[in-house]
Amino acid sequence: MVFAVSAAWVLTGEFSSIGSAAKDQGEATATSPAAEIEATATLRTVGVTTPDFIQHNRIIRISGVTAPDKRSTLATRSAGILGELKVEKGDRVEAGDIILVLDGDERSAMVETGVALLEQRKREMKNAERLVESGILPSTQADNARSALASARSQLEAAQADFDRLTVVAPFSGVIDQVLVEEGAWMPSGEAVAVLLQLDPVVALGEVSERDIAHVQVGREADVRLISGDVVSGHVRHVSLEATSGTRTFPIEIAIPNPENLTPAGMTAEIMIKSEAVRAVKLPRSVVTLDAEGNLGLRILLADDTVGFVPIDLIDDSPEGLVLSGVPLDARIIVAGQDLVSDGEKVNAVPVEADMMPGSDALAAGLSQ
Structure with missing residues (x-):
């Protein structure tokens, strides 16, 4: 009787069906990790970092030139023979000092x-x-x-x-930069005799664009890098209220203490005006990229591991990298591979430490694994 029931159950095929289902389930279980690995392998790998935020002064950089605070070409006020010349080139004089005397x-x-x-x-x-x-x-x-x-x-x-x-006197304190006459010469009235410069303070002259003029105010600190490489410090003493008609830029003056007259006039300079401090991050130049519309910004990793883009504001360009504002506090910035991905693309993110920033061999090795 038992044998007959067993034979009937085998003939129904249920035994075969259960085995097949178990096999299919086992195959599905076995292939799921492989599918996941294959899917991950197809994602592009990028390096990401969480930046440290700092307070940094916005720097307005413009080209300029140094100039004397005052410059005067001294001239005779009467005609006569130059009887006594009391100065030479390079002499320092005080206001009221006698420069020369005509015979009379x-x-x-x-x-x-x-x-x-x-x-x-x-x-x-x-x-x-x-x-x-x-x-x-x-x-x-x-x-x-x-x-x-x-x-x-x-x-x-x-x-x-x-x-x-008959006497020519110094109208202000300064340095005799040029002497244009000799003793004994006949001097008509109004003849130029010497050039007097006041170089303390020396002044850096430049022009600020319409876009940046709102960040420049009288009293702001400024650094001036001379063509020689020396950097001197001063403050903004004047900002023009009217733009130059041809360039739409606003002339400014930076007063720089120069008690020893070490900074000459007429030297090419880069003026760096310090504006208000803002929250910013410092990143390598190679991290900055452009979106489809040509806007300057950073590619970031969103919460779902897809690529996003945030526009940024360039605050300063230092030897260590760019100082940027406008970066969200919780941003994970893509610092490697950002030019190879697009907005909305899902990526495989690899954390990047400070010593593995773009350009280092360590970063290249990490992303190749």
């Missing part, structure tokens, strides 16, 4: 005559007032004496002014 004996004599005449008129005035008070002279005589005194004083002042025009 006759003018000196006129001053002396004016002084003597003034003293005489003063004595006459005193005598006239005394005699008028005594009733000896009418009051009109005192009036005449006063008029003569005023005339003598006026003549002396004119003679003194004419004599003073």
Whole structure:
């Protein structure tokens, strides 16, 4: 009886069906990890890093040139022979120092005559007032004496002014940069005799674009890199309120302390104006890329391991890399392979440490594994 029931069950095929199902399930279980490995292998591998945020001053970089704070071409105020030249090139002078004197004996004599005449008129005035008070002279005589005194004083002042025009003096403190005359030469009125420069402070002149003018204010700190490689510091002392019509740029001035006159005028310079501090990250230049519309930015890894793009603002360009703002706080930045992927693409992300940033052999080895 048992044998007959067993034979009937085998003939129904149920035994064969169960075995087949178990086999299919086993094959599915066995092939699932392989499928996953194959799917992962088809994803492009990129290197990602989580940046450290810093506070960094926005740097406005413009080309400029150094110039003296003041520059004056000194000239004669009267004609005559140059009798005494009191300065040489490179001499430091103070405001009011005598630069040269023209010969003028006759003018000196006129001053002396004016002084003597003034003293005489003063004595006459005193005598006239005394005699008028005594009733000896009418009051009109005192009036005449006063008029003569005023005339003598006026003549002396004119003679003194004419004599003073023989002398050329420094209008401000500075350095004699050029001497254009020699002693004994005839000097017509208005002849240039010397160039006086005031180089403390020395001034860096430049022009700021319309886009950056909002970040430049009087009093802002600025560094100036000279063509020699030296870097000097100063502050913004003037920002023009009117743009240059041809370039739409705004002239600015940077005042730089220069007590020893070590920074010359007329030198090519790069002006770096420090604006407000903003939250930023520092990354290698190679990390920055462009999107389909040509916008400058970074490719980032989204939460679902797909590629995204964020536009950035260039804050500074330092020797260690670019300083960028506009990066989200939770951003995972793609620092390797960013130019080989597109927005929305799913990728295989490999963490990149600081010592494995673009350009290092360690990063290349890590991504090739």
